[in-house]
Amino acid sequence: MLSEKIKQQIRDAQQNLKLALPNYHNRPGQNKLIAEMANIVAGQYHRHDRIGLIEAGTGTGKSLAYLLAVIPYALAQSKTVVIATATVALQEQLINKDIPFFRQHSAIEFDYNLVKGRSRYACIERLKQQLVQPDLLTSAERNQSSILETLAQAWQQRRWLGDKDTLPITVDEALWHSISADPYHCSKHDKRHQQCPFHLARAEISEAEVLVVNHSLLLADLAAGNAILPPPEDCIYVIDEAHHLPACGRDYFAAFAGLSQPQLWLDKLGQLSQQLIQSLPETSLKDLLKLDDLRNELLSLLKPVERSLSEWQKRWFTESKQTEYRFEHAALPKLWQQQAEAIASCAQKALTVLEKISTAVGDVALTPAKRKNQSKLLQEISQLAQKLEQQHTLWQLFSQPQAEPAFQARWVAQDEQQQLTAHACPLSVANTLEQLLFSQAYACILCSATLTVLNSFDHIKYELGLSAHPGLQTLRVDSPFAYQQNGVIILPKMRHEPTASGYTDELISILPDYLPQQQASLVLFASYWQMQQVAEALRNKGFSLLVQGEASRQALLSLHQQQCDHNKTSILFGTQSFSEGLDLPGKLLTNLVITKLPFAVPTSPLEAAMSEAVTRKGGNPFVQLAIPATAKKLVQACGRLLRQEQDQGQIVILDRRLVTKSYGKAMLDTLPPFRRQIEY
Template sequence: MLTEQLKSKIRAIHTRLKTTLPNYQARAGQNQLVAEIAKIISGTYHRRERIGLIEAGTGTGKSLAYMLAVIPYALAQKKKVVIATATVALQEQLVNKDLPFFQQHSKLNFEFSLVKGRQRYACIERLRQQQKHPELFATVQDAAFDWQQLLDKWQQRQWLGDRDTLSSPLAEDMWQRIVADPMHCHKGDRRHATCPFHLARAEIATADVLVVNHALLLADLASGNSILPPPEETLYVIDEAHHLPDIARDYFAAQAQLSHNSVWLEKAAKAIQQLITLLPATVMKELLRFDDSCNELNSLLKPIERCINEFKPRWFADKTEHRFVDAALPTLIQQQAEQLAQVSQKALNQLDKVQQHMQDCITEQQLPLKQSLNLLQELGYLRQKIEQQQALWQLYAMEQQKNVYQARWVELNNQNQYVIGHACPLGVANKLEQLLFSDAFAVILCSATLTALNSFQYIKYDLGLSQFEGVQTLQVSSPFDYPQQGQLIIPKMKTEPTEQAYTDELVLLLPKFLPDDQASLVLFASYWQMQQVAEALRSKGFSLLVQGEASRQALLQLHSDNCKHNNRSILFGTQSFSEGLDLPGKLLTNLVITKLPFAVPTSPLEEALAEAITRKGGNPFIQLTIPATAKKLVQACGRLLRQEQDKGRIVILDRRLVSKSYGSAMLNALPPFSRNIEY
């Protein structure tokens, strides 16, 4: 429970922060957030299940609220805090702005650190090799690249040794030459002791607050906490939590080549032969075992390829994807799956030992440099291929007959050569319950859009929290005066978005809602429609900034410049512009949503989810599509008011909000703008 002493401490810190925060305005919602989060994590509601689902509207100051509630309590209990976010933008805001401010003014003695995956860091020893031996690596494209300049920046601390702080971005193939992969950048080798990755990992031990992304959090939980502290010692704050189910689905999914595998397996055989001549006799037994496993893998994959070639004409007659209904695989593929999963796992275990032996030989400088670097690269490529096979066959081996738990499909790649197999879990509730919620000391999940149609039941189901008694839910509305600051207009239209004439009506109607003296954002549900409308409006003399015609950053800069000079500025964008886009003040006063953001269930995963609901007697449109669309609509409308002094209007050019039975529920889930519905 929260002691009186700790409550007083939190109140004192809050008072200090209020007096030092520029333009601070008292927010009842923020006070409520601090109090409720503190009660949840301290076990006031439930001694064991300390889990909170919190929806906090724009402007409530939730980052500061959860820091205030969680950090003092965690320090008092000698627990760690892990803050997980979905976007780089929020990570950077926390690490560069919010946490330093809180650390300075709270007077609390704590350290914080940003934790990134190994792939985000460079290996300085590999960078030195690039600089010392350009002849080993250089190609025509990068012969002129100045690796020494990068090395100087690292030594002068002008570059932190990670991909995100490079002054100019490196192409993917160039970055891969210096990335801190576990084979090259080995902690046991003293030359790598001061590499950025190992220095960053050393910080974790002393940090009290760790900032990560959702994917790294999941990877660490799945690997048994190799980086982050164990769940029972941790208070988790999962911000942007509405993304967690989808990110988890992606993380636990798998894909691998089902055809043309002999190409990389033959490369493996050549690399093994080279290793036999290079490595000491003590490693010979391991190398031969690894060679046997690769041969066994090859012999098991050959009949799979013959089976694939037989089905290819039927699967890909008129499309590039084929989904297996009810996750039922062709008989041969199903029969071979378990053995393929076992053999690929065995090959991975043996490859681990070979890589370790090779690393030891390199550390002791027993191998010629050029050959060992090339072989390390080959083994890295080989590991990636075998890992993909292992992950896919492990999912394909799972029983799906009584209940379907996965979406399974095959895809023909762009050049119509390889067939790629896919498997994706339909739900991640069990995984999240097992890895996170069952063991964590406390978990706070927050977002500006956590409910769908004003209900937490959908997110509870997706996250696996329906069975937890201790879960607390809280909705804290935004401090904005929505009726005074914003107006929602639904103009009368003749057509619905499903009709062919809708695009023509859009072209006729839109000019009325693009005022000369305002900053407008027009959101479309499809690229095709956006381009059609853009072309028609440009022919009428409109100047437009259209997504895809320049980088997002460049478009937003042009938009900002237009607004600065009080010129009309019109941004056209699709779904990706409806979330995470911050256009405060006069950068956005007129938001037009052309049609409700219904996702057409065309992806194999969406089709499989709908199929699973239908099998259980449900209605996928009501259970999946409407809640998802309502949530996207709330996110889109959230672009308009970003600060308490902002004003503007939202125009929705979709009559289904009035004509369909689900329309009123969607409207009622939106903030309480003043309404002008012309029906």
């Protein structure tokens, strides 16, 4: 329970923050959030099952609310607060703005840290090796050696933190990959690497009472048995942007691996073993011989699968432009089913031995001249370990028997050279989240501005597997914004539905009427193709447009801001990725146009498999999957308009289905309570 001392600490901290916030005025919604979140984590509703689903509308002050509610209690109980976000933008806001402000003004002392994956950090030793040994670089990378020189100097002078997010200059993906930390190059046991950015960052974690991570790192750490973060029973989790967690979980626990020509990379593994016999001490000989035996065994298991491909490919890929084939009900060819468990097991054993060998390579004391060769060996080990890991994860998923309805999506993808990659993805991560997180955590708050679907928490409860939790609390706090006074939703009369052939032409014809002069407009499209068609036609009519894909997102937004600052007309065109996480307050957005409801086309193997499973259970995929997903995206898109209490503007939706279809009214009713102007 919350002691009187902690309650008073929360009240005092809130009072301090009020005094520090410019133009502060009391928000009843924020007070309710603080009280409910604090009661949930303190076990006020259930002694052991401390879980809350919290929907907090735009402008409720959600971030400060959970910091106030959770940190004082966590410190009193010696628990670590782990805040997980889905987007880099929110992570940066928390680390650079919200948490420093809270710590400075709340009078509560605590340490905090941002935890990022290993690949977000540079390995300074690798960077130095490339500068010392330029022949390690490809010709393209050699042209960029001046960039590496700049980075090395910036690190030395402490002007760069050694991570991808604070790079002082632009570095392309290939060059970054060549200097990024990985477990093979950047071992903590090697003295040369102890001062590398990754290990320095990890050393700071143990001191911090508040850790900020992303969803993927949280899932990876839970799956690895808490290699980085404290055990769940010692953590109070705040999972912000929690509507992303189910999809993020599916992505993380999915797997893929190449099936074509396994001999090519397994031969490289054999050649590597031969090379290492020459350079490693005799104590590693047993491991090298074992690795070669496992390599041969894995090849003998993968060869029959490869041979079966020529027969199957002709049946699967019957159309010239077809790139994917999904296994209905996740039913694999019989041979693959028989081989799956043995392949997964053999790949895992080989990976374990390779990791031991990698440690031995790193431990060898070398002269500077021989480090060039060591770096090359570690690079090869890293690449081959990745191949083994991919095979292990894929075939482990393939080895799981599938009842009907299946709980996995399984498919193969074919590239232009007719090389095949196999994929497996869970349809739901509810059981996994239950085992790793919800049943283990001391407390867990899941929050977002869009958790309900069609005004109900049922959909997110089902996706997260929380329906049967005895202590689960739900709370919905609406935005304090004056939607009625500050905004209007306009539904102009449209002749065509978006699925009709004449819709794009009608869009080109009607859109100019809804792009007011000397205002900031954002036009959202459901398809990239349609956006380009409309952009070309409007430019021919004399419109100046900023179109997604024609420059970087940041460059487009900078141009947009410049035009708005000079009271010029500015029109941004974007697709789905512009409908969430885009913050355009004040005069940066006064006119939002949504061309059509963002229904996803269920063409991806994962979406098709999910629909199949719902149908198999006697359900309706359109009602159970498509409508909830679209309603959620529509709410997120409409959330772009009012970002601050004083903002004003209009939303124009050019999709007649909101009026003509049975689900239209329910979707409209999930949107903020703007005034409505329906022209039908």
